[in-house]
Amino acid sequence: MRDALTVVKKAAPVMPVGQFKSLDHAKACAELFAEAGVPAVEITLRHDDAWQMVKTFRDVMPKALIGVGTVLNRRQMLRAVDEADFVISPGFSRELSMLAHKTLTTYIPGVATATEIMAAMAEEHRVLKMYPATAIGGVALLKALTGPFPEAVFCPTGGISEANYQEYLALPNVACVGGSWLVPSEEALAKDRDGYLSMLHNLYSAVV
Ligand code: 3PG
Numbered sequence: 001m002r003d004a005l006t007v008v009k010k011a012a013p014v015m016p017v018g019q020f021k022s023l024d025h026a027k028a029c030a031e032l033f034a035e036a037g038v039p040a041v042e043i044t045l046r047h048d049d050a051w052q053m054v055k056t057f058r059d060v061m062p063k064a065l066i067g068v069g070t071v072l073n074r075r076q077m078l079r080a081v082d083e084a085d086f087v088i089s090p091g092f093s094r095e096l097s098m099l100a101h102k103t104l105t106t107y108i109p110g111v112a113t114a115t116e117i118m119a120a121m122a123e124e125h126r127v128l129k130m131y132p133a134t135a136i137g138g139v140a141l142l143k144a145l146t147g148p149f150p151e152a153v154f155c156p157t158g159g160i161s162e163a164n165y166q167e168y169l170a171l172p173n174v175a176c177v178g179g180s181w182l183v184p185s186e187e188a189l190a191k192d193r194d195g196y197l198s199m200l201h202n203l204y205s206a207v208v
Contacts, residue, residue, distance in 0.1 A: 004108050004127035005175070007065055007086045008155050011040035012176040013169050014203060016183050017069060017157060018043045018053070025186050026053040030060035032184070032193065036200035042069040042088055042178060045076055054083055067108075074099055081105050090131045092116045097123040108155065112136050117149055127153045129178065134159025139167050146173050 008015075016033065018041055020026040026043075033041060041064060043054050050068075057066045068080040069088040077099050080087045086106035089096060093109075097120070100107035110129040111117045120128055130142065133156035137144075142154060156168050157178030168177045182203075184196050 002065075002085070002106055004086070004106055004125070005153060007040060007067070007106055007108070008127055008153065008175040010065060011155070013206075014165060014182060015067075015155065015157075015176055015178045016041050017178045017180045018057075018183050019046055019180055020053055020183075021047075021186060023049050023052055023056065025189075027056050027060065028186070028189055029183055030057045032189065032196060033057075033064070033200070034061045036197055037204050038064060038182075038200060039204065040065040040067065040085075042067045043084075044070040045072075046070055051079065051083065058083075071096070077105065078103070088129055090129070092120045092125075094119070094123060097125065114145070114148065117145065117152055121149070121152065126151050127155070127175070130154045130156040130158075132158030133168070133177075134164070138164075139171065142168070142171050142173060146171075149173070 041057060043057055054066060054068055065085040067086040067088055068084040071077050071080055071087050071089045077087060077096055081103045088108045090110040092111055097109060108127055108129050109120050109125055110131040111120055152173060153175050154173055155176050155178055156174060160177050160179045161181050165177050168174050
């Protein structure tokens with residue numbers, strides 16, 4: 001059973017957060033990511049075909065860790081246990097935390113405040129998604145949190161882009177960042193697949 005720290009370390013430096021228009025779009029992105037050697041992906045449950053998209057990613061990227069994101073309730077968590085390598089929520093709930101522990105699910109809950117970090121850490125979660133990172137204080141907030149929470153490890157997501165992701169990665173309490181900017185639209189893919197491929201190659205080949 002892998003733990004959440006292993007997931008975020010493997011995902012580094014950036015975990016693509018997938019929100020796809022269609023199954024075809026998801027499949028084309030999975031093929032691009034497989035070719036580029038992307039190590040881990042979060043597939044959000046924000047489309048009617050999202051579970052099918054998760055399956056597509058698992059089929060096309062057998063070497064990568066495939067996570068299910070935007071998990072908000074028990075039903076989604078219980079399905080994700082069987083169909084994904086790890087589970088991410090945008091916020092923290094004790095109910096989902098307990099279910100994750102009970103089912104031995106690799107779980108990364110979301111937090112936005114010191115109070116939520118305390119609640120999550122009280123339930124043995126020290127690897128946390130910070131969401132929506134940029135809107136709630138971004139790098140300054142994460143720096144401030146190192147004092148009271150030296151053991152917390154964050155994967156900030158939300159509003160992160162090519163322009164600012166390195167500022168986040170430079171922080172000692174950030175293991176990786178999440179972002180949708182690595183996921184090309186169907187139009188961008190048709191226009192510049194090679195450009196995305198080389199951008200992704202550079203991103204992950206720089207990892208030591
Ligand atoms: C998420 O669910 O983590 C976010 O929607 C991703 O945020 P971004 O689109 O700003 O990268």
